[in-house]
Amino acid sequence: SRLWWVVPAAGQGRRMGAERPKQYLQIDGRPVLAHTLERLHRAIPQAGLCLCLDSDDRWFDSAWVPFDDWRRVKGGTERVDSVANALAILAGEAADDDLILVHDVARPCVWIEDLWRLVEVLNGEPAGALLAAPVADTVKRDDGHAHVRTTVSREGLWQALTPQGFRYRLLCRAFDVARERGLAVTDEASAVEALGVSPRLVAARRDNLKITHPEDLALAAHILATQAA
Ligand code: C5P
Numbered sequence: 126s127r128l129w130w131v132v133p134a135a136g137q138g139r140r141m142g143a144e145r146p147k148q149y150l151q152i153d154g155r156p157v158l159a160h161t162l163e164r165l166h167r168a169i170p171q172a173g174l175c176l177c178l179d180s181d182d183r184w185f186d187s188a189w190v191p192f193d194d195w196r197r198v199k200g201g202t203e204r205v206d207s208v209a210n211a212l213a214i215l216a217g218e219a220a221d222d223d224l225i226l227v228h229d230v231a232r233p234c235v236w237i238e239d240l241w242r243l244v245e246v247l248n249g250e251p252a253g254a255l256l257a258a259p260v261a262d263t264v265k266r267d268d269g270h271a272h273v274r275t276t277v278s279r280e281g282l283w284q285a286l287t288p289q290g291f292r293y294r295l296l297c298r299a300f301d302v303a304r305e306r307g308l309a310v311t312d313e314a315s316a317v318e319a320l321g322v323s324p325r326l327v328a329a330r331r332d333n334l335k336i337t338h339p340e341d342l343a344l345a346a347h348i349l350a351t352q353a354a
Pocket residue numbers: 132133134135136137138148177200201202203204205207208228229230231335336337
């Protein structure tokens with residue numbers, strides 16, 4: 126069976142407040158998107174790639190794609206719609222048991238070793254798996270007015286990261302069911318969970334941050350520089 130990277134990169138990155146979408150902000154002279162794709166390619170060069178881009182994207186340059194086998198996919202309204210478009214594009218090509226690994230374009234700092242470990246786990250795990258990190262901070266739930274209602278025990282709580290990987294058939298079924306039931310799906314695992322299937326959590330380095338706010342860019346630049354050293 127084959128492995129496919131699906132990279133949703135059709136977001137506007139509004140929380141960043143920058144003049145261009147965050148995946149096109151530069152780190153060390155190259156856009157975030159180029160760093161992310163290079164990392165996925167270094168981990169598994171023979172994989173195929175579906176890159177989800179906004180139809181109006183005027184920043185993209187195909188020179189940043191290191192994969193031989195890749196296709197551009199139309200982005201959707203939400204992240205989940207972009208990923209669904211990629212699954213639809215793969216309909217004629219992917220086999221039922223091909224592995225689909227979905228990775229946010231805004232996570233350029235994922236460690237190659239974590240990618241390899243995830244794939245190793247996936248080879249023996251029909252429920253799929255995702256990179257995740259145990260929650261380190263004490264977590265509060267508010268009362269709706271910025272006062273603490275309760276402290277949530279962090280025991281057994283994980284932060285879901287990406288990539289998240291599933292067999293093609295399972296992920297398609299999960300997305301179909303999520304759509305039918307009108308579920309709000311913010312990651313692939315939550316769609317799969319709605320089928321009653323429990324994906325495996327694979328402990329990953331927590332510096333696999335998602336560039337979201339302005340201060341994250343400098344942090345990501347620092348992490349990438351130290352990883353390269
Ligand atoms: O905005 P956020 O960082 O949560 O988005 C997560 C990922 O989903 C990013 O890689 C972003 O480009 C992508 N996305 C997308 N299509 C959308 C919205 C977000 O591909 N409509």
